[in-house]
Amino acid sequence: xxxxxxxxxxxxxxxxxxxxxxxxxxxxxxxxxxxxxxxxxxxxxxxxxxxxxxxxxxxxxxxxxxxxxxxxxxxxxxxxxxxxxxxxxxxxxxxxxxxxxxxxxxxxxxxxxxxxxxxxxxxxxxxxxxxxxxxxxxxxxxxxxxxxxxxxxxxxxxxxxxxxxxxxxxxxxxxxxxxxxxxxxxxxxxxxxxxxxxxxxxxxxxxxx
Numbered sequence: 001x002x003x004x005x006x007x008x009x010x011x012x013x014x015x016x017x018x019x020x021x022x023x024x025x026x027x028x029x030x031x032x033x034x035x036x037x038x039x040x041x042x043x044x045x046x047x048x049x050x051x052x053x054x055x056x057x058x059x060x061x062x063x064x065x066x067x068x069x070x071x072x073x074x075x076x077x078x079x080x081x082x083x084x085x086x087x088x089x090x091x092x093x094x095x096x097x098x099x100x101x102x103x104x105x106x107x108x109x110x111x112x113x114x115x116x117x118x119x120x121x122x123x124x125x126x127x128x129x130x131x132x133x134x135x136x137x138x139x140x141x142x143x144x145x146x147x148x149x150x151x152x153x154x155x156x157x158x159x160x161x162x163x164x165x166x167x168x169x170x171x172x173x174x175x176x177x178x179x180x181x182x183x184x185x186x187x188x189x190x191x192x193x194x195x196x197x198x199x200x201x202x203x204x205x206x207x208x209x
Contacts, residue, residue: 032172035158036187043183043209047156049149051113053142054126061113061153064142066182070109071204073196074176074184076159078116078169079128088112088173089132091193096138098197107204108197110134114143115150115161116169157184177203185209 048062056064065072075092077085092110099106112129114120120128125141134141144150154161161171175188175196185203188196203209 032174039158039184039187043179043185044156046178046182046184047152049144049153050146051142052122052145053140054122054129055136056140056142061142061144062182064111064140065178066180068180070107071180071200072109072111072178073200074111074113074178075173076115076154076157076161076171077112078114079120079124080116080167081169085173087190088175091175091190092139093133095193095197096133096135099138100135106201108138108200110139112139112141113153114141115154115159115171117143117145117147117150179203179209 046062046065048060050058051061051064052058065074073092073095075088077088079085089112092112095110099108099110114125120143122143125143129136129139129141132139144153153159157176159172161169163169173190175190175193176184177186177188177196177200178184180203186196186199188199
């Protein structure tokens with residue numbers, strides 16, 4: 001009886017310890033939730049992969065994001081998407097309108113990064129940006145030109161992209177806030193767009209992370 005009790009107690013303790021570790025102290029029950037907690041605890045530097053885009057030219061992503069002036073809100077897209085990416089585009093349109101209407105301009109830029117370099121060349125991104133009403137003073141569209149470098153970026157920011165075999169992708173969608181030093185600090189849901197924008201403006205005004 002005592003031996004059984006001790007064994008059960010040991011199993012329960014092991015299960016509790018494992019669940020605590022996997023859920024970050026029971027704060028996250030999904031992989032996406034865990035990603036957000038880990039990023040908040042340990043900011044992730046943007047990798048120095050090359051990017052190209054209309055009005056951006058050839059440069060590296062770290063230089064685009066760590067420009068010493070702007071806080072960035074980043075989304076990952078592909079222009080043939082007709083679901084999550086369109087929703088993200090609507091969110092960015094609303095953010096852009098808020099930034100444009102502000103009495104005091106905020107040093108916040110919006111960056112849409114394509115993970116479909118085979119189809120999203122500069123011309124395609126320029127057409128897509130125009131269709132979204134993107135103002136290049138606020139909103140940039142770029143791609144990482146090679147699949148290998150694209151995967152390096154996705155891995156760094158733990159963005160999951162899975163081809164569906166029909167030219168589309170399944171992917172997690174979120175708003176990523178990157179500071180002036182090019183570090184990913186926070187991840188927000190699209191439904192938290194005001195929180196994401198408020199946080200970015202807070203950082204741009206010199207507030208603490």
